[in-house]
Amino acid sequence: MSNVIEQIEQQIAKLSTKAVKKNTGHIRTVADGVAKVDGLSDVMYNEMVQFPGGTIGIALNLEQDEVGCVVLGDVSQLKEGDEVTTTGKLLSVPVGRALLGRVVDALGRPIDGKGPIASTETYPVEKIAPGVMARKSVSQPLFTGIMAIDSMIPIGRGQRELIIGDRGTGKTTICLDTIINQARINKVGLASGDKNFRPVYSIYVAVGQKQSNVVRTISALEAADALQFTTIVAATAGDNPANQYIAPFSGAAIGEWFMENGMDALIVYDDLSKHAVAYRQISLILKRPSGREAYPGDVFYLHSRLLERAARLDGKGSLTALPVIETQAGDVSAYIPTNVISITDGQIFLETDLFNQGIRPAVSVGLSVSRVGSAAQIKVTKQVGGKLKGELAQFRELAAFAQFGSDLDAKTKATLDRGSRIVELFKQPQLNPLAIEVQAAVLWALQKNYFDSIDVKQIVTAANSLRDFLITRKSELLTTVRTKAALSPEIEVDLKAAAEEWKATFSAK
């Protein structure tokens, strides 16, 4: 037996004296989070490099005499002449279920004080998006819980839908509502024991945001009990631009793990305007040629390669992306907004005017679109909400003209009246997503003119009352609507009975 031990010891001794080859270089300059390094003749593009003190960097500019590396950490301890070594690895982040319920930085390291993450797998941060053969068309819905969106601008699993608008118009709120709605659906679905149920896990990437906003987001998700299905990747305004540049790609890698392993995931990039600004800063420091608005020439590719990673894979899962773009004074024709609009499969445009008028969510029906269309809608939503977008668009057009004239014909008055009721009905408080069956029942009541006799100012109260009535008194009917996902004559009879009952109680008040 001692012979065996000796053999093992010899093997260990052999290993421990084996020379390790490293490719090295030395820092020439360090400025603004970027180190210029000479040497590193074997370094690969996008390879991780090791600075003294365990600081990590990425080789982004491979030039004739030097390598430009962005430093993902504290640069204050680095100095000229310090040795830099290659690692032979591309930048990777930990992935897996262990990240759910956690808040991590751009490199996947926990920052929530809940201890280390028990993850055994890592995924590269930069990865080529799945090819055409691996993909499947988007046909399964992803419910946001926001009636205006689910009925008029449906989002499908694997879609990229842009949320765009000025500051303070409720972009983040729509994203948080969607995450909370996924958590609510997950809880109902997992409790039902349905084997075909596919939960949606969420990843929220905060880029360049204030730390206080990130804390508020975490609190909102915790309060709604949605954090258990969510991972938050935070690269706040206080982090260096390299971390802000990497964070969305790290989030995409975390989401890809779910997709590759047959699960569905949702990723929110909040927001890509600040991401482009961080990338512009890095590129200018690296002395890359600048183009329009001083952005580098590859700023389109930066976002296209990121958003192309969202997909629905044949025989596997899906990754749905909700990128956020902040506009200046509602200008959707600026450089970065037009880039991202052209990459995504549709956009939800939020208008400041609507927001200030109290129409929240302030979705502009005319400028919002989902290019996947009704393919990502269930039948019941198509049945009750198929004509809503047209009616609302007609209303907006007529409302503009109606301001100038007092004499309106009966048809115009009817269109305006109906439109104003739809607008009121779509008003929804924040962080309060609605189940699709409740949305369907309310829209059915609208379609069948149950709101026509109610004063426009009372529509919000009436809609809330109907929702409460259905949830508390007609839960079985709602379950039937959800499971059948279509309106049959029998369901319509039950809905009619429920609506009559509600109308009688509401009118009596």
Place this chain on the structure above:
Amino acid sequence: MAADKKTKVLARQLFKLSLADGQVSAEKVSGVLGWVDKHEPRQPLALLKLYQNLIATELSRLNAVVTHAGPLAATALGQIEQALTKKYQRRITATARPDAKLLAGLRVHIGDDVYESSASSQLAALSV
């Protein structure tokens, strides 16, 4: 002052002129320095620093610095020279440099490559 593009190109041209049979020639380097002295090109300081850097890099590719703790046999240095000459397919000389900070073992530095087999590096790896 940082060297401009023309100075960088000139430094590289002067470096190429300093090679004979693919190796740095002392005679040619003297000639280059004489030319710089005589013609006074723009940005002379930056030019000479760049030129020095290129020559030093080239020399480091041909001379392996063997840092060691404790005694190093003369035959070991010869063996290292032979092994590196075979690996890099060029004539390489080795220079010994004692360094007690390594604690034990060797570190061979040639060009950008470092072959590390020292106790200090293994301890450093354990501490991370």
